[in-house]
Amino acid sequence: MAKAKxxxxxxxxxxxxxxxxxxxxxxxxxSFVQNYLEGYGISSELIYDETKKKANLYATIGPKGIPGVVxxxxxxxxxxxxxxxxxxxFAMIEKNNLLYGRGTxxxxxxxxxxxxxxxxxxxxxxxxxxxxxxxxxxxxxCIGARGIADHIAHQEITPRLCIVGEPTSMKPITGHKxxxxxxxxxxxxxxxxxxxxxxxxxxEYGAELIAHIKSVxxxxxxxxxxxxxxxxxxxxxxxxxxxxxTALNIVPNLCEFELEIRSIPEQNPEEIxxxxxxxxxxxxxxLMKDIDPQTGITIQETVGVPGFNIANDHPAAVFVxxxxxxxxxxxxxxxxxxxxxxAAGVPTVVCGPGNIEQAHRPNEFxxxxxxxxxxxxxxxxxxxxxxxxxY
Numbered sequence: 001m002a003k004a005k006x007x008x009x010x011x012x013x014x015x016x017x018x019x020x021x022x023x024x025x026x027x028x029x030x031s032f033v034q035n036y037l038e039g040y041g042i043s044s045e046l047i048y049d050e051t052k053k054k055a056n057l058y059a060t061i062g063p064k065g066i067p068g069v070v071x072x073x074x075x076x077x078x079x080x081x082x083x084x085x086x087x088x089x090f091a092m093i094e095k096n097n098l099l100y101g102r103g104t105x106x107x108x109x110x111x112x113x114x115x116x117x118x119x120x121x122x123x124x125x126x127x128x129x130x131x132x133x134x135x136x137x138x139x140x141x142c143i144g145a146r147g148i149a150d151h152i153a154h155q156e157i158t159p160r161l162c163i164v165g166e167p168t169s170m171k172p173i174t175g176h177k178x179x180x181x182x183x184x185x186x187x188x189x190x191x192x193x194x195x196x197x198x199x200x201x202x203x204e205y206g207a208e209l210i211a212h213i214k215s216v217x218x219x220x221x222x223x224x225x226x227x228x229x230x231x232x233x234x235x236x237x238x239x240x241x242x243x244x245x246t247a248l249n250i251v252p253n254l255c256e257f258e259l260e261i262r263s264i265p266e267q268n269p270e271e272i273x274x275x276x277x278x279x280x281x282x283x284x285x286x287l288m289k290d291i292d293p294q295t296g297i298t299i300q301e302t303v304g305v306p307g308f309n310i311a312n313d314h315p316a317a318v319f320v321x322x323x324x325x326x327x328x329x330x331x332x333x334x335x336x337x338x339x340x341x342x343a344a345g346v347p348t349v350v351c352g353p354g355n356i357e358q359a360h361r362p363n364e365f366x367x368x369x370x371x372x373x374x375x376x377x378x379x380x381x382x383x384x385x386x387x388x389x390x391y
Contacts, residue, residue: 110165
């Protein structure tokens, strides 16, 4: 197969052309990357989901049997439905040194630069390998990366470093909050509204539970615990969606809402949700069951993304900071796949092109300057791994 020589911008344009919204398959993009790598004689391992409609890609460049560096990126993007775009989200355009398209910043920009650097990696005389780790379904709970992390954990040789290329404006990130999402369901008893005292109004009990959750959020905001490296510096609790009821003259038998907890390293989200469950089961359910024993409240975890924290003076963190040229490392509140790789025994740092403020928005863009910074960063990284001891 012929070698395809694509620069970062050309590569990004190709990647943006694949609609990899999380509810769709990413296999066309994965096939493109696989064929691109094969053109340079690089084989890939694919790790499929249960449906075989999505896959992770893991590929190694350079010598095997030596601890190397993982370049991690997710291939999925968030939906564009309901957003007002000035151009086709899946046809990248350039305007005023900005590249517009869904995924330009979050996070196909990093993947594009990494893939474009493949010829440089092959010509450099690497003393340790680079591993491409491209995942699916990051946007819906870091699902795909779990398979890659498990794959790495079962290798005889553990990589010495992982760089997750989420948009950080090329600043090194050494920690982020954990994310835990829960589905909350209040099962009530339906009846005509004229007989409301004989029914169990699921919406009203849901409102009481949401009000309690808000009181928990206010307490943590006021009393902590705090970690000033994060903004905001405390664990946050948030109800994002609520639905219930069918008509005003019917006492609703179901209310559903989604609860999110973003926790600092010092706090276990399970302790928070246990407190919420305790309130639901001790204070609300008895009142409900007095009317109908079949009623009740369930709170079930749907997503659990582990937090991530590596010391700023860890050799891996110091090394990535030196490559980036940043004055210091930072912590962030948004979640990434870093916690999964770090838990697999790979020292991990988040650092990539683009700005998180552009992520998930209409007219998402990345500045050409950011791609150039990432190119220089990866060139320095490649050069470092041509030495026996890169750091």
